[in-house]
Amino acid sequence: MSAPSTTELSEVTRDDASLRRFLHGLPGVDQVGVEQRAATLGTRSIKKASKLQAIDTAISMVDLTTLEGADTPGKVRTLTAKARRPDPEYAEVPHVGAVCVYPDLVATAVAGVGDSGVGVASVATAFPSGRSNLAVKLADTELAVEAGATEIDMVIDRGAFLSGRYGQVYEEIVAVKAACGDAHLKVILETGELSTYDNVRRASWLALLAGGDFIKTSTGKVSPAATLPVTHVMLQAVRDWRDRTGELRGVKPAGGIRTTKDAIRYLVAVHEVAGPEWLTPKLFRFGASSLLNDLLMQRRTQLEGHYSGPDYVTVD
Amino acid sequence: MSDRISVAKTYKLYIGGAFPRSESGRSYPVNDSRGGFLANASQGSRKDARDAVAAARKAFPGWSGATAYNRGQVLYRVAELLEGRREQFVAEVAASEGTKRGESIVDAAIDRWVWYAGWTDKVASVFGASNPVAGPYFSFSVPEPTGVVAVLAPQASSLLGLVSVVAPVIATGNTCVVVASQDRPLPAITLSEVLATSDVPGGVVNVLTGRTAEIAPWLAAHADVNALDLTGAPEAIKADLERAAAGTVKRLVRSGRGEPDWAREPDVSRLRAVLETKTVWHPMGV
Numbered sequence: 001m002s003a004p005s006t007t008e009l010s011e012v013t014r015d016d017a018s019l020r021r022f023l024h025g026l027p028g029v030d031q032v033g034v035e036q037r038a039a040t041l042g043t044r045s046i047k048k049a050s051k052l053q054a055i056d057t058a059i060s061m062v063d064l065t066t067l068e069g070a071d072t073p074g075k076v077r078t079l080t081a082k083a084r085r086p087d088p089e090y091a092e093v094p095h096v097g098a099v100c101v102y103p104d105l106v107a108t109a110v111a112g113v114g115d116s117g118v119g120v121a122s123v124a125t126a127f128p129s130g131r132s133n134l135a136v137k138l139a140d141t142e143l144a145v146e147a148g149a150t151e152i153d154m155v156i157d158r159g160a161f162l163s164g165r166y167g168q169v170y171e172e173i174v175a176v177k178a179a180c181g182d183a184h185l186k187v188i189l190e191t192g193e194l195s196t197y198d199n200v201r202r203a204s205w206l207a208l209l210a211g212g213d214f215i216k217t218s219t220g221k222v223s224p225a226a227t228l229p230v231t232h233v234m235l236q237a238v239r240d241w242r243d244r245t246g247e248l249r250g251v252k253p254a255g256g257i258r259t260t261k262d263a264i265r266y267l268v269a270v271h272e273v274a275g276p277e278w279l280t281p282k283l284f285r286f287g288a289s290s291l292l293n294d295l296l297m298q299r300r301t302q303l304e305g306h307y308s309g310p311d312y313v314t315v316d
Numbered sequence: 317m318s319d320r321i322s323v324a325k326t327y328k329l330y331i332g333g334a335f336p337r338s339e340s341g342r343s344y345p346v347n348d349s350r351g352g353f354l355a356n357a358s359q360g361s362r363k364d365a366r367d368a369v370a371a372a373r374k375a376f377p378g379w380s381g382a383t384a385y386n387r388g389q390v391l392y393r394v395a396e397l398l399e400g401r402r403e404q405f406v407a408e409v410a411a412s413e414g415t416k417r418g419e420s421i422v423d424a425a426i427d428r429w430v431w432y433a434g435w436t437d438k439v440a441s442v443f444g445a446s447n448p449v450a451g452p453y454f455s456f457s458v459p460e461p462t463g464v465v466a467v468l469a470p471q472a473s474s475l476l477g478l479v480s481v482v483a484p485v486i487a488t489g490n491t492c493v494v495v496a497s498q499d500r501p502l503p504a505i506t507l508s509e510v511l512a513t514s515d516v517p518g519g520v521v522n523v524l525t526g527r528t529a530e531i532a533p534w535l536a537a538h539a540d541v542n543a544l545d546l547t548g549a550p551e552a553i554k555a556d557l558e559r560a561a562a563g564t565v566k567r568l569v570r571s572g573r574g575e576p577d578w579a580r581e582p583d584v585s586r587l588r589a590v591l592e593t594k595t596v597w598h599p600m601g602v
Contacts, residue, residue, distance in 0.1 A: 305537070306534070306537030306538060306539065306560070306563070307366055307369070307534065307537070307538040307539060307540065308539045308540070309373075309538070309539035309540025309541075309564075310540065311539065311540070312539055
């Protein structure tokens with residue numbers, strides 16, 4: 001897939017009309033094809049040493065997330081402790097990619113992760129619905145950045161996107177990106193509300209054009225959340241972006257990934273669709289809360305030669 | 317019509333209330349006591365055992381949390397269904413074990429089930445206690461189910477023995493993964509069909525068929541299994557199974573060489589084997 005090569009990407013974002021022309025000029029997604037390919041790649045079997053390596057890679061890619069109304073500083077501190085050292089009995093287990101919290105808990109999370117190298121991601125811009133005006137969204141972002149967040153997970157305005165106001169969505173992402181400063185920006189497309197793969201592809205390109213460092217599938221508050229085919233489409237988008245611009249942008253599936261088996265399927269997709277250079281926490285993350293427990297359990301199963309149980313790893 | 321070709325069945329496993337094929341795709345022929353073909357059964361693998369343990373763990377909170385009275389009613393209902401299938405059981409026991417006493421064995425098995433069903437709401441008063449302590453406290457000891465129990469069913473007694481090891485485990489509120497008799501699995505398969513149509517929640521009893529020596533070591537070492545019944549374990553690997561089980565401090569139900577006489581009147585030892593005791597101290601009133 002490649003967009004009309006005569007169009008310069010800087011020209012694309014000049015006005016609403018050219019943006020629309022570009023996004024609607026993207027080739028359509030072959031729904032049956034992408035679903036079949038995702039299913040086929042999902043059957044690939046990863047064993048022994050490769051599996052162990054895949055598990056460690058997946059652990060380092062986890063954005064350990066808690067986004068509940070009932071979150072407390074205590075819970076966030078527990079989470080950061082687990083993020084720094086996921087399995088205390090095995091010191092060689094890598095730390096996770098980041099912890100992901102609401103903006104008011106960023107300061108707690110920053111103190112908790114210390115200098116371990118674990119990032120602190122904060123959702124912002126009226127998460128999860130994105131239903132507020134730009135001033136509030138920017139204030140939300142600044143709150144998180146000032147508290148020390150190194151990554152911002154913003155949501156796009158799905159209402160504007162679905163009614164075709166691409167320019168508005170674009171401007172918002174650009175504004176939030178500016179407010180982020182040095183922090184990485186992940187743009188949540190909420191693919192569960194976009195209804196078609198074509199829309200997912202358009203939203204992905206829109207977010208990449210606007211400067212998002214990552215494109216993220218979902219908030220985790222809407223079902224369906226991340227699925228393999230949707231992630232395929234998004235991985236194709238970042239691959240095509242690299243082909244056109246030479247820049248590497250990341251992808252983050254979030255929500256509904258609970259088992260090691262699922263996680264490995266995603267890693268296979270990353271390797272096959274985008275390429276091996278994406279197999280790093282800098283370019284691929286899992287938004288998940290319970291996935292880490294299963295990864296640790298399966299890691300022990302591999303090392304100890306028998307099945308492990310939830311009595312032997314921390315379960316939150 | 318005498319030359320009609322009969323439909324030979326290929327049975328499946330019973331995991332989490334469903335009847336899946338073995339993950340490995342294998343099956344093996346089951347023969348009667350004279351070597352004649354009876355049916356095909358799934359040959360379960362370690363991954364089937366893993367799935368079965370996960371199903372049993374998932375079913376545990378609901379089953380152990382049900383009231384003892386409710387559990388009793390559910391088990392009595394199973395006895396009714398066993399009664400409804402008695403002719404099938406008699407035929408299978410007779411074919412598998414090569415005995416003419418099929419009828420009386422099935423009778424005994426159903427009676428055994430009812431006997432254990434009656435124990436559900438008596439366990440707490442028989443094994444529990446209000447302890448006399450030197451201080452201003454009430455002290456109670458209450459029996460609680462151990463958790464997920466892996467049961468290696470007796471190899472010879474395919475129905476009466478099976479019922480005698482499974483019924484006490486679930487009557488006390490445990491959930492179980494049963495590895496059926498390797499060469500005589502049909503009564504166990506029929507029992508799983510009975511359980512699937514009864515009120516016993518899916519996952520409380522999971523039945524695996526296949527090579528006991530292949531599946532048992534994985535269950536013995538599995539960290540999410542809390543107890544292991546060695547009754548049907550092959551002599552050659554018994555010691556290894558015990559060692560593996562010790563790695564995660566499982567409760568063991570040991571058995572001597574050879575099978576016990578299942579027709580003998582049962583006692584409470586099998587109930588007690590899969591119970592833990594919780595003791596609560598409570599300050600006496602003001």
